[in-house]
Amino acid sequence: MKTVLKFLVALLPVFTSARAQTDHIGTQVSLPNHPRILLLKGEEDAIKRTVGLDKTWEKMHGIILAECDALMDVPPIERIQIGRRLLGKSREGLRRIFFLAYAWRMTQQENYLRRAEKELLAISAFSDWNPSHFLDVGEMTMAVAIGYDWLYHGLSESARNQIKTAILKKGIEPSLNEKYNSWLKVTNNWNQVCNAGMAYGALAIFEDQPELAKRIINRSISSVALPMNDYNPDGAYPEGYSYWGYGTSFNVMLISALEKAFGSDYGLSAQPGFLKTAAYLENMTGPTGNAFNYSDSGLAGGLESSMFWFANKLKDPSLLWVERSHLMNDGANRFVKDRLLPSVMLWSAGVGVSSVKEPKELMWTGAGKTPVALMRSSWTDPAAIFLGFKGGSPSMNHAHMDAGSFVMDADGVRWAMDFGMQDYESLESKGVDLWNKKQDSQRWQVFRYNNFVHNTLTINNKMQQVEGDARMTSSSKTPVFMNAIADLTPIYNQSVLKAVRGVALVNKAYVVVRDELETAPAETTVRWTMLTPADVKLLGKNKAELTKDGKKLILEVQEPAKVTLQTWSTEPPHDYDAANPGTIRVGFEVKAPANSKTALTVLLIPEKAEKTARPKVQPLEKWVK
Structure with a gap:
């Protein structure tokens, strides 16, 4: 038996090598003459017709040419x-x-x-x-x-x-x-970007280096399947909003080039969850125009040309609702910063802005490595409520200690916010060991990266567990009580026996955040925190009034009964931390007795919902599934 095992182990590199060198494109390859990447000879005519018939695309075409004139x-x-x-x-x-x-x-x-x-x-x-x-x-x-x-x-x-x-x-x-070339074996955006670039190079010089070019293209098809597996099952992208814009766009650039050159993408777009990821990206933007910017993400998005590829592929123009807003409202100065902008002219398929209708669903949930729940009261009302909620693990690529965190928009204001990323060079240049994800590494001392400044819990003043993984356990799209629940126990298991958080959008009017904890045989200190750009006025021990841009939000602690709201500064503790002007943390701390069950229930109430009846929030086990 040992001999057989040794034989199989010896063969593993051979199998791995063979798998990496799968001949996807075949030996009898006949490529179009130049130009062969993305846009074949004569295909300019279709774009010209679109430009001639539609003011939106005429404007975009003009913006690109004007930028070229400026160069x-x-x-x-x-x-x-x-x-x-x-x-x-x-x-x-x-x-x-x-x-x-x-x-x-x-x-x-x-x-x-x-x-x-x-x-x-x-x-x-x-x-x-x-x-x-x-x-x-x-x-x-x-x-x-x-x-x-x-x-x-x-x-x-x-x-x-x-x-x-x-x-x-x-x-x-x-x-x-x-x-x-270690990127060939990783499952993150590096794989997608580098494989796309190499395949483009191979396509460009194919006739001069046919065997090498085939090898590179076959390698790209095999290798890029690794990160594409992370879209499974629903399309949620593990690295968050900004890195979706990076990894997915280059993935689409690769697929589109393969389709154009070979008439096939060799099964890539059929990878489980990949085509569903367009809905993830669309639902990640709130009515303020800001993204749910967890992990290393920026806050404000721009036009995503790959969304036009997805909408065309799926024959679903409603996927372009957010892109429609960008087309209508963004200025040329924003468009021309996008290095992939010309691809939108290739993938628009002449879709007219007026034909884009809002999505039908008000809630989207995605499992996978970084599960999320995204819900809103309306797609068309600029004052709508938006609630984004995440699980996942700090161990993910580009992740922060933000499992259980949420963001909230209402009345055109982002009330519950996330700092998102800090510029890497600003940290690396000061010697910060940024990419070491071990539990006690310097990465987690960066102010924006740990749980103390995210909209989640801090228990016994400790960091979240890097190797912990918070899974979504249930969700419901019921209009009167859209909700999602995540088991945070693996994130806090060194401090408590159980930690579960549920968030809900009630009657499309206000938000509930409920935590249920079971403590170990020791008294436990639990801090509930929300980061906000608003001015905070404490109205009493359990109520605060948040004001911004002439709008108002009430934060009310429904339980425990004895609680004292307070605020904490966002002044950065280290010289390498980015400044955080105009922000503050609001929340409370409670002492939970040993061997006890404790519930924390917080309501976030927009001004127009102040007089709305708010029944007592039920235990999570009774939430609508």
Whole structure:
């Protein structure tokens, strides 16, 4: 038996290698001539028709061309690295080249071609594209591949040779070096971005390096299935809102390029949960326009071009409700910052803003590595209530100690907020050990990252358990009592025997947050915290009035009966922490006796609901399922 086991163990690397080298695209490959990436020859005509028939797309087309005109006298990018990253330059390179190549394809104006060529040659002359931080290479390779492919017939032979060599030597070849390609085995955004970039490079120079190109494309298809598995089962993206915009967009760029070049995405879009992720992203934005920005996320989103790909794929324009708002309200200065913006012109399929209707469902829940529940009182009322609630684990990529946290909008104000991310370089440059996720690591001393400043519990003044994992145990879309419950016990199991939190949107009028705890054989101190940008006025021991922008919200502790509300500063404790002006924490602490059951029930009541009848909140076991 031992001999058989040894034999099987010896074969494992062989099986793994064979699996990694699966020939997805086959040996008889016939690719279109250049241009072959995303937009084939002659497909510009469909975009021109859309631009001619629809004012929204005419405006967007004009914005892209105007930005290209503004780039004419701007010097090409220089290789200036900031800390460990060249990423800012790679992203600007992708933005410039994608914009200029689009302008050339659509107008055939020589000035766009020559300006893009100048940028391509400058980037191709860099000493390298910083393979030690391979995201930089991934984005730069995509940039140069799009430029090479789309401008191919307008480039001089000398320019083509220089650009082609750079794609090979500075993009693809470093990806074959094990020193730089650990991203092939990870399940996060690095995999999606780097594999997309490498596949673009391979598509661009396919005719010159057919065997290598096939190997790279097959590798990308096999490898990207790893992070795509994390969309299973419902589409919730483990890394949160901003990294959805990064990882998923590049994933869609990869799939779209494969579909265009080979007529197939080799089953990628059929990966469980992937097509459902568009609904996750749409539901993550509240009526304030702000995202549920848990983990390392920004607060304000922008137009997501990949949402048009999803809406087109699923034949569901309602997925574009939030994008509709961006199209109608965002200015050109916001659009032109998006380095993937030209792709929206490719994927819009001519959808008209007026044909986009609001989604039918007011609540969306997703399981997976970072489960979330997202509910609202209306999609069309700008004063609507929005409640976002999360479980998950601090051990996830880019996660914070925020299991059990929530955000809330009402009357156009984000009352319960999340700081989201702090700029990495601002921490790394001061020597912070940012990426060490061990329980006692410095990462969790960063003010914005630990549970003390999130809208969750702190028990016995301790950090949440990094290896803990809070699962959603139930939810209900019942309109009069939309709710979700998460078991937080694994996050706090060093302090209590049980910790469960439920949040509810009651009668579309106010919010309930209820915690139920079972203590160990020792007295337990529990702190309930909510971070807010509002002014806080304590009205009594159990009630506070929050005011902002002329609006009002009442925070009322229904139980325990004896509680004293208080506030805590958000002044950062370390010199490396970001400043947090205009914010404060409000909440309370209670002493729970040993071996006891304790319930904490807090109501968040918008001004117009103050006179609404509010029945006593039931135990979680009686909540509508």
